[in-house]
Amino acid sequence: MIPQEIIRRKRDGETLAATEIADFIAALSNGSISEGQAAAFAMAVFFRGMTREETVALTLAMRDSGDVLSWADIGKPISDKHSTGGVGDNVSLMLAPIVAACGLAVPMISGRGLGHTGGTLDKLEAIPGYDVMPDEALFRHTVRHVGCAIIGQTGDLAPADKRLYAIRDVTATVDSIPLITASILSKKLAAGLETLVLDVKFGSGAFMLSAEEAELLASALVQVANGAGVKTSALITDMNEPLADAAGNTLEIIHCLDFLNGRKTGTRIETLILAFAAEMLVQGGVAATLAEAETMARDALSSGRALERFGQMVSALGGPVDFVERPEQYLTTAPHVVPVPAPKSGWLSTCQARDLGMAVVELGGGRRHPSDKIDHRVGLSAILPLGTKVEAGQPIALVHAASREDAARIVASVQQAYTISEVPGTSAAVIAKRVE
Structure with missing residues (x-):
């Protein structure tokens, strides 16, 4: 060759x-x-x-570049979810413990930040001691006894993807359907999944700008995964504004705990999490209908069982045993928190979500080069949703920065990312379509 x-x-x-x-x-x-x-x-x-056949070959070659796990002895449906990436997208952090509390096993292989999007592993590394690269024995022990474990690619799982993933991030080759498909599915197939749900995003904060592009990717992912024997469906979701009201590693961990404590009800992210939980529970045979599955997921939240599972996962993978009870004792915060004032009165009508993601990167919360060290403290919080009426000077977000100079620069960037209209508007539906 x-x-x-x-x-x-x-x-x-x-x-x-x-x-x-x-x-x-x-x-x-x-x-x-x-x-x-x-x-x-x-x-x-x-x-x-690439043709469909080339994409399948690339996916399988990357899967077979390392170990392929088997969970035949675990006695639970093996399920997972994957997102194509967005801004303020910390769904996995809450979804995995919710469905684990409902009877699924979730061996979730996640990634780091890619371009303007945040990485699940980077967020978890804001928790002191959390080991995103455990050995296989600890990974299996955590999945068996907690029900979920969110970790990174070990050197033995799809190592070819691990190398190519870092190269794509810094060579402007992220948004390619064959490369995205092979990257996502090689990791998931190597993890030994039985079922998979995919969050394929479109909009200003996604790699796919239009719903049509997202549907092409979703169809490719679903067809390749099902062809490889993994029961797979996808939801096409809107990313024209941040999904959570926070973007940044520590800030999204805080948001996760708030969500699991029931303090984020009625939000777009709640709608999405419950929809994915329902998909996973039905695919895994734990619930007969989506409505029944959503009820189960809501009960796991309201009862505190999902929060308990998250705490158990953190502890099992090396984090503090009392993390969910005392997160403020362990999470470091930025020294400068500065409001972003609305430049005029009106309704928040549009958002360049990608610019908000890049603002987090500029603050140090993401990488320009694969070797860059992340500042977990920085980012944005208290981000108002589109459709909100604001008065001039009212904060539309808070900037968390390492210096006053950084904060001032990013305040201006966030202001420029929004359009304020004189007429009312609303957020788009968070779920645009389902693909199976």
Whole structure:
């Protein structure tokens, strides 16, 4: 296998054989091709695309680049959820303990921030001691005894994807349907799932800008995953504004605890979490209908069982045993918290959600380079939803920054990200379509 020949053929729009793709991914895994060659391959795929057969071959090659887990002995349905990424999207943090409390086993392999989107692992690393890279024995123990474990890709699970994922983040090749499909599904298939639900986002804060693009990706994901034997459905969801009212690592952990304590009812994110919980519980055979499943999920929340599972997961993976009871003792906060005043009166009508995600990155809450260290403290909180009436000078968000200079710069960026209208408006429905 000559890597540059495979790159050339894809660059020229030719269709690669499954064996060529497998050989290239094997070389990516063992380090015999350079980062530059991997980046060139990603760029060629970005511009030329892949056929469905090529995408399946890429997904399976990346899955088979490491171990494939089996959960045959666990005695529970093995389920998971994945999001294509957005701003203020911390759904996984709440969803996993909710469905675990209802009887599912959730071995959730998550990722770090990608471009302007936050990463679940980066958020969890705001919790002192939480081990996002446990060995397989601890991972299995946590799933068995708690019901859920949210961790990163170990060196043995889809290692080819781990390398390519970091390269895509810094080479502007993130938003490619074949690469997104293979990246998501290689990790999920390696985790030994039986069922999977996907959150495929569109809008100003998503990698897919339109609902039509999101539907193409959702269809590709659902077809490839079902073809690989994993029962899969997808919800196409709106990301034209932050999903939670916070964006930033520590701030989204605080939001997670508030949600699990029942302090975020009636929000867009609650609608989405309950919808995904219902999908997972029905697919896993725990509930017969979506309505029954949603009732189960609500009970897991209101009873405190979901919060308890989250605390057990944190403790099992090395975090404080009393984290959910005393989070303020463990989470560090930014030294400067500055309001973003509305520049005029009216209704919040549009939001460039991507700009808010990039504001978090600029504050230090995301990465410009794979080796960058994240400042977990920084970000945005108290973000008002679209459709809210505001008066001039009223805060539309709070900036959490490491310095006054950073705060002042980001205040201006957040103001510029919003349009304030003289006529009332409303938020779009958070769920646009279901794909199965």
